[in-house]
Amino acid sequence: MSTLELIGSSAKFRTVLDRINMIAPVDSAVLIQGETGTGKEVIAQAIHEAGRRRQNSFVAVNCAAIPSGLLESELFGHERGAFTGAVAQTTGRFQTADRGTLFLDEIGDLPLELQPKLLRVLQEMQIERLGSGRAIQLDVRIIAATNQDLWRMVQERKFRADLYFRLNVFPIMLPSLRERRGDIALLAEHFVQKFARRQGKVIDRIPDDVIEILKCHDWPGNIRELQNVIERAVIMSNGPSLELKLSEVQVRSSELAPARTLLDAERAHIITVLREMNWIVGGRHGAAAQLGVPRTTLIAMMRRHGISREALGFAGGDSDLIAVPKPSHNSYAPRGIEGQDGIYHQSQSCLEATR
Ligand SMILES: Nc1ncnc2c1ncn2[C@@H]1O[C@H](COP(=O)(O)OP(=O)(O)OP(=O)(O)O)[C@@H](O)[C@H]1O
Numbered sequence: 001m002s003t004l005e006l007i008g009s010s011a012k013f014r015t016v017l018d019r020i021n022m023i024a025p026v027d028s029a030v031l032i033q034g035e036t037g038t039g040k041e042v043i044a045q046a047i048h049e050a051g052r053r054r055q056n057s058f059v060a061v062n063c064a065a066i067p068s069g070l071l072e073s074e075l076f077g078h079e080r081g082a083f084t085g086a087v088a089q090t091t092g093r094f095q096t097a098d099r100g101t102l103f104l105d106e107i108g109d110l111p112l113e114l115q116p117k118l119l120r121v122l123q124e125m126q127i128e129r130l131g132s133g134r135a136i137q138l139d140v141r142i143i144a145a146t147n148q149d150l151w152r153m154v155q156e157r158k159f160r161a162d163l164y165f166r167l168n169v170f171p172i173m174l175p176s177l178r179e180r181r182g183d184i185a186l187l188a189e190h191f192v193q194k195f196a197r198r199q200g201k202v203i204d205r206i207p208d209d210v211i212e213i214l215k216c217h218d219w220p221g222n223i224r225e226l227q228n229v230i231e232r233a234v235i236m237s238n239g240p241s242l243e244l245k246l247s248e249v250q251v252r253s254s255e256l257a258p259a260r261t262l263l264d265a266e267r268a269h270i271i272t273v274l275r276e277m278n279w280i281v282g283g284r285h286g287a288a289a290q291l292g293v294p295r296t297t298l299i300a301m302m303r304r305h306g307i308s309r310e311a312l313g314f315a316g317g318d319s320d321l322i323a324v325p326k327p328s329h330n331s332y333a334p335r336g337i338e339g340q341d342g343i344y345h346q347s348q349s350c351l352e353a354t355r
């Protein structure tokens, strides 16, 4: 019985579920691609658990986490004395996964020199432990994952085309969380219950405006980031209703979200310089001088971008901070109003963009 709970009901996520159901009963190689935190590993596990191999092992290898010199022996095993320091025979991950599934995570980080060997093993389904001339026949299902653009790596000759085609028999592209905003409320509720249970709390309500903040954030860290934000919010909540500080979401938005438009880049740069200047706007050591614009221009830009120290969740200080009124509503401004207690209280709708 599966212990996995895959949360989501958006059309994009249902397409992923359909593809899992399609591929689980057959043994073809699967390549899962998606940004960090989109659930590549849980989807790989779901494929394993939905197929006939579910009684056997699901073995994960993170190709980026193992030093390249050790990866070959980690994958295929070695005999005693195969190399200096090989004091005992070891079984590689391939063999451990026999009759089960081997999950090759971060496959884009597989060193080029190891790629032909992996290809041969995948084609013949035979391994040889390092230092042994004996071939061992295996029955392993391969699922690979990466957050890199593997096809581009092929074009840049950083990844072998033959291995790419061998792994990419059945591709699954995981949508980012901002492409499936319709699932955010469901995921948030799931995580609230999970962490409340763990922390011995009862939280049975997520205010609508909190849901709206969550839906409006871009989530560069995807589901993992949402999970972390909710875990923190559950810790901070004292009553039956989830309390979420606007700054918990926004600081991360401005710091982590990759700038996609010129306006995003402008906003991010202004925030960086303001922080460097300790939020001093005017004067010789102020942000306006650093940015090469008149003080009044910077204030107008801050107003336009909805930038103020409070809105970004920085604690007050004794610097010459110019208070900039929050904008009424535009596409790049913080959407919502933070009360004096720092808790989000109300917001304007951005739901049109979230469905
Ligand atoms: N559909 C989902 N429902 C519930 N939880 C999910 C879902 N997808 C992912 N998660 C949770 O989000 C977190 C990140 O998932 P996972 O580790 O699979 O992402 P990833 O794509 O492998 O990330 P990375 O690229 O950083 O390795 C995990 O805690 C996982 O349990």
Ligand SMILES: [Mg+2]
Pocket (backbone or CB within 6 Å): 040, 041, 105
């Ligand atoms: Mg992962």
